[in-house]
Amino acid sequence: MRKEVAPIEGSELEAIAESCQQLINSHKTLTLSTLSSEGKPEISYTPYVRGEDGTFYIFISELAHHTPNLLANPACSIFFAAPESETRNLFARERAFLGCDVEELPRGSEPCDRLIDLFQEKFGNTVEVLRNLPDFHLFALTPQSGQYTIGFGKAFKINTDGSLTHIVIDKK
Known part of the structure; x- marks a missing residue:
């Protein structure tokens, strides 16, 4: 006998969206998946800073x-996971x-310099060396x-505005 699951909505969904942000904000690095010029997936990680609008910035x-x-190929996926332990x-x-979607910020521009300053505040003196390379x-x-x-059974679509939609699969 299959049990129907009601979608999670309202204040419960808002609390889950907050948990999602807490998970992301608990990381100093992100896992980055990109496509090679041959179309093969490649994965790595890098430190990041996050803008107030939710944009992630990486300096690589x-x-x-x-x-x-x-x-x-200016597109990627990023990933965050709770510690296995x-x-x-x-x-x-x-x-x-x-x-x-990915956009390069030109070196020497005001936004670029301001964001690299944020990297230096967050990650220290290593960035002072890297910014000159x-x-x-x-x-x-x-x-x-x-x-x-x-x-x-608790998966949620993350919408462009950061809100969540409960994913419910009809198993009839």
Whole structure:
């Protein structure tokens, strides 16, 4: 006998959206998935800073495979997950992914300099060295959609405005 699940809505959904933001904000790095020039998926991680509008900014070297990937194909996915050590059932691990449009911010521009200052505030003196290296690029990753999962049957579409919609599969 199958049990019908009512969609989660209202204040409960708002509380879950807040949990999603807490998960993302608990990380200093993001997992980054890009496509190579051959169309093959490649994954890595990088530190990030986040703008007030929800945009993620990454400052990465041309030596990293994801930089030429983003220059050639300005789209990516980013991923955040709860620590394994804090997860009772690894099949139901709390996680969020976001599909993002990507834009490079030109070096020497006011927005670029301001954001690199934020990186330096957050990550320290290493950024002072990196900001002077010409192979580093600053990218803005603007979320378009995604999914937040907190357990079995508890998956939510992340909308462009950051709100959530409960994903309910009709199993009839």
